[in-house]
Amino acid sequence: MATASWNGTVIAESDDIVTVEGNAYFPRQAVRDDVLRPSDTTSVCPWKGTASYYTLEVDGATNPDAVWYYPAPKDAAREITGRVAFWKGVEVR
Known part of the structure; x- marks a missing residue:
């Protein structure tokens, strides 16, 4: 089971992880809705x-x-x- 934690709180857990470029991608439904806030930020990856x-x-x-x-x-x-x-200090184990 993989977990993602920030600020001492587990925010996501799943045994269904896809790793791309060293980053663990969790199913969206594995993330707690109550800790997510929409952002207007976007970025572009040439291949993703x-x-x-x-x-x-x-x-x-x-x-x-x-x-x-x-x-x-x-x-x-x-x-x-x-x-x-996740990034910016979110710990994935």
């Missing part, structure tokens, strides 16, 4: 497509754009459809 982000909010602390996902990944990255990944 346009990424969107969520800000984490745990116990009143925020971590802007710490969660990313590809709403419509390119064909080369279709395995991450419906999945999210």
